[in-house]
Amino acid sequence: MNEVTVTLTVNGQAHTVTTAAQKTLLYLLRDDLHLYGTKDGCREGECGACTVLLDGRPVNACLVLAGQADGREVVTIEGLAADDRLHPLQHAFIQAGAVQCGFCTPGLILSSVALLEQHPHPDDQQIRRALTGNLCRCTGYTKIIEAVKLAAGEMAMEVEHD
Amino acid sequence: MQSLEFKSPGSIQEACRLLDATGSRPIAGGTDVIPQMRDGRFQAGTLVDISRIPDLSYVKQINGEIAIGSTTTHTMIVDSPLIQARARFLAEVSGIVGGVQTQNRGTLGGNIANASPAGDTLPVLLALDATLDLVSQSGERSLALADFLRGPGRTAILSGEIIRQVRFAPLAQGAQSLFLRLGNRKGMLISVVSVALVLELDAAGRVRDCRIALGAVAPTPIRCREAEAILLGRPVDAGLIENAAAAAEAASRPIDDVRASAAYRRHIVRVLVRRGLKQLAGLGEATS
Numbered sequence: 416m417n418e419v420t421v422t423l424t425v426n427g428q429a430h431t432v433t434t435a436a437q438k439t440l441l442y443l444l445r446d447d448l449h450l451y452g453t454k455d456g457c458r459e460g461e462c463g464a465c466t467v468l469l470d471g472r473p474v475n476a477c478l479v480l481a482g483q484a485d486g487r488e489v490v491t492i493e494g495l496a497a498d499d500r501l502h503p504l505q506h507a508f509i510q511a512g513a514v515q516c517g518f519c520t521p522g523l524i525l526s527s528v529a530l531l532e533q534h535p536h537p538d539d540q541q542i543r544r545a546l547t548g549n550l551c552r553c554t555g556y557t558k559i560i561e562a563v564k565l566a567a568g569e570m571a572m573e574v575e576h577d
Numbered sequence: 578m579q580s581l582e583f584k585s586p587g588s589i590q591e592a593c594r595l596l597d598a599t600g601s602r603p604i605a606g607g608t609d610v611i612p613q614m615r616d617g618r619f620q621a622g623t624l625v626d627i628s629r630i631p632d633l634s635y636v637k638q639i640n641g642e643i644a645i646g647s648t649t650t651h652t653m654i655v656d657s658p659l660i661q662a663r664a665r666f667l668a669e670v671s672g673i674v675g676g677v678q679t680q681n682r683g684t685l686g687g688n689i690a691n692a693s694p695a696g697d698t699l700p701v702l703l704a705l706d707a708t709l710d711l712v713s714q715s716g717e718r719s720l721a722l723a724d725f726l727r728g729p730g731r732t733a734i735l736s737g738e739i740i741r742q743v744r745f746a747p748l749a750q751g752a753q754s755l756f757l758r759l760g761n762r763k764g765m766l767i768s769v770v771s772v773a774l775v776l777e778l779d780a781a782g783r784v785r786d787c788r789i790a791l792g793a794v795a796p797t798p799i800r801c802r803e804a805e806a807i808l809l810g811r812p813v814d815a816g817l818i819e820n821a822a823a824a825a826e827a828a829s830r831p832i833d834d835v836r837a838s839a840a841y842r843r844h845i846v847r848v849l850v851r852r853g854l855k856q857l858a859g860l861g862e863a864t865s
């Protein structure tokens with residue numbers, strides 16, 4: 416079997432991993448780095464459960480080959496909380512009741528993190544567009560959109576206080 | 578997936594050298610390759626990742642044309658002020674290829690080389706009369722997109738060759754463009770029917786430029802020259818648009834499949850062409 420050696424930063428920490436060349440970033444994270452927060456829902460780019468940030472942009476980890484992540488920076492759901500303080504989006508998803516089974520939640524939160532970085536005060540349309548690649552089979556999205564708005568408000572307040 | 582070698586060249590020359598070997602195939606964003614590899618529709622002994630080559634990713638103006646590097650992502654196209662200003666429907670279509678995640682990885686060159694009859698940028702690029710510049714170990718050549726597309730998943734590309742860039746003349750300042758598609762849901766893989774339209778009127782309200790291209794209704798996306806000819810040079814009105822929409826319907830050769838019947842697809846062509854042209858002509862039929 417052919418292998419690749421990949422050096423990448425995951426949640427601020429550098430890793431060098433030698434793994435099968437056909438492995439995707441999704442299974443590099445789960446099997447090699449034991450980060451199980453990135454979910455496997457479809458393996459074909461349809462559901463967004465495997466969303467991570469690759470150099471700051473949301474991508475489906477199931478559609479990135481391990482070798483394509485070489486030299487890059489990856490952020491997974493495990494990388495969002497600072498010490499034991501949840502990221503405002505994590506907090507807002509809980510507060511708004513935007514989580515039912517929770518399978519879609521890591522992906523939705525990472526897509527939302529990228530959105531709020533680009534548009535700190537998104538309107539409904541911007542939120543919907545940012546989340547089109549993330550399916551949720553439980554909630555019906557209303558509470559998810561509420562959660563993103565809630566977090567946007569909180570993050571704006573934090574900026575003011577800084 | 579079977580065992581596989583992965584190479585990440587840093588230059589076009591190195592990529593061409595690696596692709597010269599049997600069993601070597603390019604991968605860019607991987608949004609088509611990876612699912613196809615998984616279900617056995619894409620075979621390669623070596624994948625050559627061209628997505629990291631710096632001089633393949635750009636949108637720029639060269640000799641009065643707009644040139645887009647083949648590994649330019651859909652996101653870069655959506656965000657490009659040049660595309661927004663002079664080929665707006667290309668920015669529109671890249672903005673609905675899958676979700677944001679797919680747009681961040683998927684490339685224009687990948688959409689073209691994949692040559693799906695439902696590849697959404699293809700009707701837009703046909704309407705732009707796009708030319709492809711191809712490169713391989715044995716040199717460079719250029720080919721009109723219309724000649725490049727040969728059938729479902731089939732193109733004129735030679736083994737070892739890659740698309741270097743896509744180029745086309747920018748639309749006139751006064752021209753308007755539009756992409757409409759009817760699909761099953763947002764973020765989905767395949768369009769049921771899509772339509773790419775350009776319309777430019779002169780000061781007297783006569784059609785100076787008109788382009789109509791259709792996706793997913795024939796083995797390759799097609800231009801409807803007959804429908805365009807109905808409008809060209811004439812003052813635009815609802816009756817003329819109806820005739821053009823009927824000509825577009827007549828030009829389509831769709832298939833029945835799990836997504837829609839042929840008869841339904843033909844009907845949708847007429848509806849979308851009529852609706853789009855009316856919108857571009859300011860004859861007020863709202864799009865949904």
Ligand SMILES: Cc1cc2nc3c(=O)[nH]c(=O)nc-3n(C[C@H](O)[C@H](O)[C@H](O)COP(=O)(O)OP(=O)(O)OC[C@H]3O[C@@H](n4cnc5c(N)ncnc54)[C@H](O)[C@@H]3O)c2cc1C
Nearest residue numbers: 460605606607608609610675683684686687688690697740
């Ligand atoms: C969830 C999802 C939704 C999607 N929605 C849409 C949609 O709405 N509309 C649509 O049209 N498509 C859609 N797609 C398909 C896909 O995202 C696009 O076709 C995309 O543009 C492919 O680009 P890529 O860089 O990922 O191609 P890859 O997968 O890297 O490559 C595709 C093919 O092109 C070849 N190739 C790539 N680059 C070159 C090059 N420069 N020269 C020669 N050959 C090359 C590869 O060898 C391969 O055969 C969707 C895909 C997913 C996963």
Ligand code: FES
Nearest residue numbers: 456457458463477
């Ligand atoms: S597991 Fe990657 S998109 Fe579904």
Ligand code: FES
Nearest residue numbers: 515516551552553
């Ligand atoms: S909460 Fe169950 S899929 Fe979204």
